[in-house]
Amino acid sequence: MDRGNIIHDLRQRLAQSLTPTRYRHVLGVVQTAVQLAERFGAPVLDAELAAWLHDLAREWPDERLLAYARDRHLDVPAEWLEAPILLHGPVAADVARVEYGVEDAAVLDAVYYHTTGKPRMGKLEMVLFVADAVEPSRDYPGVDRIRALAETDLTAAALASLESTLRYALDRGFVIDLTTVNARNELLMRTRRES
């Protein structure tokens, strides 16, 4: 399937299967990812495709995510099985490959890790990660600061978003995801080396 047809299919699938609020979020991520890709020199069409894909399994019930991960032998961090919502990225990346024939590793990784981030994120991964955090319908404490950083510094915006996720888990008494911690530590070190 060529990229145009994939997106055509996905748009219909998501418009029909997602709640209106979530569909609006996806449209916001598509728009923001394209904008960020243009701004920071990432491949624009890959960013758009990754954005259309990223939340296709976001509203699956836990049991369906777990069953899919098990049946397809998805290689995921063991602790994600304790918080199955974290599987919606890996599941979407697998669906992208199997149902839509997407083979681009950068697109698949961006989708896979869009919730937690990961160490050594590339530009496309940061574009989707930040777009997901700051698209226009997002409203949470600190979003304005991350949005402002995303105007000029993609890495700083990604770092601030990872840190916002960690603070949120501390404030709410959620388990802190180790992949997110590793992503934040690596980006912090990278920022230091580059400044």
Place this chain on the structure above:
Amino acid sequence: MDRGNIIHDLRQRLAQSLTPTRYRHVLGVVQTAVQLAERFGAPVLDAELAAWLHDLAREWPDERLLAYARDRHLDVPAEWLEAPILLHGPVAADVARVEYGVEDAAVLDAVYYHTTGKPRMGKLEMVLFVADAVEPSRDYPGVDRIRALAETDLTAAALASLESTLRYALDRGFVIDLTTVNARNELLMRTRRES
């Protein structure tokens, strides 16, 4: 060496080698650890011994900590070598074993992990970890809340102290230690199961 002689030796060693501020901190930890052990039913003399031991290498320069860890083949998390101050617990535990003949695993673990905590901390480990965080000379944002928790709930105080450490690393732009994250997640889950 019996416990009385070990503490006699340590007291002289620390009074001579530590800065006055640090020595005052150690005395505060000794006093607080004994108090917490009595309050929460941990072995009081073990708590006292662990407290005397815990910071004996706290003022060693990074190079000395790294050289000791290398020469003695200490088994430490690889990332601690990037932040050598984290080695002062493992080094102190090793000195306790080699120079003072301390063999009690609970005492040695309490000393080893007193900076980061660890998953599945036992009572003695929590006593030293919390005493280190709330002894009378400690003064940092949030210490009063942890001190208040330590009046009635050792586990809640340890959890709050771990979370305070993580917030501090986020606020100050320090690397977040994975052992501390794992300790916090495990204690959070334990608290949930027990409540």
